[in-house]
Amino acid sequence: MPSLPLFTTAYLLSLLLFHGQATLPWIWSMAFDTFGEKSVILFAWSAVFLLLGIRGGVSRQATEKLGWFILGFAMAQLCTGIQAAAHQQAQVPLACNKQTIQSEFRLLEKAFRDNNAQTWLIEHTPRDHAVATQCLVTGARLQNFVETVSTYRALQPGEYFRATVRIKSPKAPLQLEGFDVHRHWFANRIAGTAQFKSKLEQLPEQTTLNPLVWMERARLQIAGTIVTALQSHPEQALVLAMVVGDQGLISPEDREMFSATGIAHLVAISGLHITLFAMLAGKLFGALWRRSTRLCLRVPAPLAGSAFGLLFAVLYGLVAGWGVPAQRTVFMLFALFVGQVRGGMQSSWDTFFLALFLTLAFDNWAVLDTGFILSFGAVAVLIFVTQGHYHFIKPKHEFIANAVKAQYTVTIGLVLPCAMLFNQQSLISPLANALSIPWMSFVSTPLALLGGLTQQPVLLWLAGNSLSLQREWLVFFNELSWATLPIHNQPWWVNGLVGLGCLILILPAGLIPRWTGITLIALLLLPPPRPEHHDFWMTLMDVGQGTAISIQTQNHLLIYDAGPAFNARADSARRVVLPWMAAHGYRRADMFMLSHDDADHSGGAPLLLQKAPPVQFASSINKQHSLNLLAQTLKSDTAQCHVLKPWTWDGVTFTPIGLDTPAHSHQKLLAKNNQSCVLKVSNANHSVLLTGDIEAISEIALLTQHGANALKSRVLIVPHHGSKTSSTMPFLQAVRPEYALIQAGWENQFGHPHKAVIERYEAMGVQWSNTAQNGAMKWRFKHLDFQPEVDNAHALRQRYWHMHESGAKGR
Incomplete structure (x- = not known):
């Protein structure tokens, strides 16, 4: 049996176990400090390749097989452990958060953003190593958002500059499920973020022979041409993503449409496109090679064409940003080329495992990437049904039949990953892909690529126009009510049975009845867990400096506030609240209560109303406010929270505690914070008081108007994020809470929660x-x-890349 599948399987399993660790074992930090990163890894891989060469890559005995399995497992632990220790030591320490330093840096890459802004990745390269040891180690990578890019247009990747920057530690909100931005930063070696606090002083360029630097400059040149040429074209963002893999200009609405129609894999450079153009380039070069008898006698034309096609694929992948799909495709083409050079028959599984091995060896964190799961998952399923033990797709079948069955196979094979990663399954995906794959592969992508490489605006415009035509059918598909099937989170045992059901459906007919597989997959539609009658669950979402809370009863949902808006493209509704609802099986809330119209509470409100119109929208805002008008347009009932009467859902009592604010009241009492909706939720043993941003004057008013008994609660959502203007002693003595819960951003600019307030609670x-x-x-x-x-979330999702979480305690 070949050794590589054994070694690769062990390496993959070892990586999965390693990335599940809550903390990094001390041995790896010690090994890194003692031997460094590159020397140990280079020596280890040299030994492995030497063994592969000596043994011929084949395991003949059980002990050899076990040995290769153990070696693969150990190699993954060694390489990933030392690299993880290096990543950890490069991260900006908590003590240096928001520190301003002056040092020297190297620009690694630029990515385009809205309003002529860019995101830069810079590397710390100080000449004075004393600076490096304080807050930034040499080689630490920082992400920087640059608004005035025109000032620094001349700065190219690979060039050095001196600047004063304000650095921040890699600390971000963390939810109980879903995307983990800390993992993304760690996997991409991002040590923190930076903000320029001075003009950039460009340093004399140092001679560089690094081909990757020149490739990045070429990639930036192509991207700049696309952005300039398609400045007013509606498909500018998509062309940019297709050619250089920069998706920063794609709108959130377009991302949702691509996901709903199942063509997201075509948006950036996909493996399909790289393979197609590599084959065309190889065929063309091979045809030219055949014209020379002398060249053919030295190297056969098919081999020369394959070599050129592989080189083209590598360059294409680098231009496209070298994402996981590009890596997987290039490495598979390389594996095919190796088999061609060896002159023997090579199975698809050999190609698959060689590509998998190279991908994992190149990037030990690729296994955590969504693209890795979808790319290798789809290829493995196709190999299984075409050249595995069961030949589901027969070689003699017609092309269209094979294409249909391949699409069916991939769709079934990716049901479980899509359900777990995206909480939905696109039902329109087969039809959308049937139209978009040939259109983008043979029309849009060639025009965009040729236009970008040759700097021809006309071709870029033709590519954009072809994508505008594609948009017509995508918009039509996206607007179909049945286009996507929402799927909520399920326990592990359900996911296991669903995976078994998918396997049954791609096996040949007659082995196991099809209805068995369909029944198992249907388990995804099991109702999500809900509280028992009289019980309620409360989730405080982590939205940074802001508020977003859900209250679940057996058959109802209340959303209290929608968190802040982060920028023109992103807010808490899109990033947190709506994904939370999808993960828990909610299409809409029975009530969305907006405490008051402040940005950190209402920033996500417009999108939440649009995407999931609640049955009722209650707030403290006036009737003519734009949010009330929007809710009415979307057929939601509107109500003023201060005059709401108590109600009961599923045995749980909801008691609005209104503020009586007549027209002659003190002006401060009429301020937004002090108009916050206050709501008490209770059952037989528990009570929770939600308070919004009320301050001292409203706390006294509530106490005066309703009395202490009305306010008494076991759990208090701390008013105004723990501001020193709230949580007065009379109010706390009336509420008499046992637990105080705060929603605040880490080291936020307001200093919430205030030290005096915390001392009061303690x-x-x-x-x-x-x-x-x-x-x-x-x-x-x-x-x-x-x-x-x-x-x-910190306890349940703690991983070694969350190294700053425990350090942030009590700050």
Whole structure:
């Protein structure tokens, strides 16, 4: 048996176990400090390749097979452990957060963003190593958002500059499920973020022979041509993504449409496109090679064509940003080329495992990438049904039949990954791909690539126009009510059975009844877990400096506030609230209560109303406010929260505690914060008081108007994120909370929660928790249990790349 599949399988399993660790074992930090990163890894891989060469790549005995398996497992631990230790030591320490330093840097890459802005990746390259040891080690990579790019247009990748920058540690909100930005930063060796605080002083260019630097400059040149040539074209962003892999200009709405129609894999450079153009380039070069008898006698034309096609694929992949799909395709083409050179028959599994091995060896964090799962998953399924033990697609079948069955196979094979990663399954995907794959492969992509490489605006415009035509059918498909099937999170055992069902459906007919597979896949539609009657669950989402809370009862959902808007493209509704609803099987809320119209509470409100119109929208804003008008347009009932009457859902009581604010009230009482909706949620043993951003004057008003008994609650959502203008002693003595929960951004500019406020809670013996340290928190209040059950994201999702989470405690 070939050794490579054994070695690669062990390497993959070892990586999965390694990346599941909560902390990094000390041995890897010690090894890195002692031997360094490159020397150990280079020596280890040299030994492996030597063994592969000596043994001929074949394991003949059980002990040899076991040996290769153990070696693969150990290699993954060694390489990933030392690299992880290097990544950790490069990260900006907490003590240096928001520090301003002056040093020297090298520009690695530029990516385009809206309004002529760019995102830069820079590397710390100080001449004075004393600077490096304080806050930034030499080689630390920082991500920087640059608004005034015209000032630095001349600066090219690979060039050096001196600047004063404000650095921040890699610390971001963390949810109980979904995308982990900390993992993304760590896998891409991003040590923190930076903000320029001075003009850039360009340093004399150092001679570089690094071909990757010149490739990055060429990539930037092509991207700049596309952005300039298609400045006013609606498909500018898509052409840019297709040619150089920069998706920064694609709107969130377009991303959602591509995902819903199942063509997201075609948006950036896909493996299909690289393979297609590599084959065309190889065929053309081979035809030219055949014209010379002398050349053919030295190297056969097919081999020369394959070599050129592989070279073209490598260059194409580098221009496209060298993402996981590009890596997988290039490495598979390389594996095919190796088989051609060896002159023997090479199975598709040999090609697959060689490509998998090279991808994992090149990037030990690729296994965490969504593209890795989808790319290798799709290829493995296709190999299994075409050249595995079961020949589901027969060689004699017609082309169209094979294409249809291949699409069916991939669709079934990726049902479970799509459900787990995206909480949806595109039902329109087969039809959308049947139209878009040939159109983009043979029309749009060739025009875009030729236009970019030859700097021809006419070709770029033709590519953009072809994509505009494609948009017509994508928009039509996207607007179909049945285009996507929402799928909520399921427990591990359900996912296991669903995977088995997918396997049954791609096996040949007659082995296992098809209805068995369909029944198992249908388990994805099992209802999501819900509280029992009289119970309720509360989730404090981690939205940074802002508020977004969900209250679940057996058959109802209340969303309290929608968090902040981060920029023109992103807000808490899109990043946090709507994904949370999808993961838990909600299409809409029964009530969306907006405490008040401040950016950190209402930033996500417009999108939440548009994407998931609630049954009722309650708020403290006036009737003519744009949000009320939007809710009415979307057929949601609107209400003023201060005059709402108590109601009961599934045995749980909801009591609005209104503020009586007549027209002659003090002006400060009429301010937005002090108009916040206050809501009490309770059952037999538990009560929670949601307070928005009320301050001292409203706390006194509530106490005066309603009395202490109305306010008394076991759990208090701390008013105004712990501001020193709230949480007054009379108010706390009235509420008498046992637990105080704070939603605040880590080291936010307002200093929330204030030290004096925390001391006040601690003096009363109140247990307090903050999303800034714990991430999102889920509290389960059972009417038969006096003690609430609590989950927090930091505890449940703790991984070694969250090294700053524990260090941020109590800050």
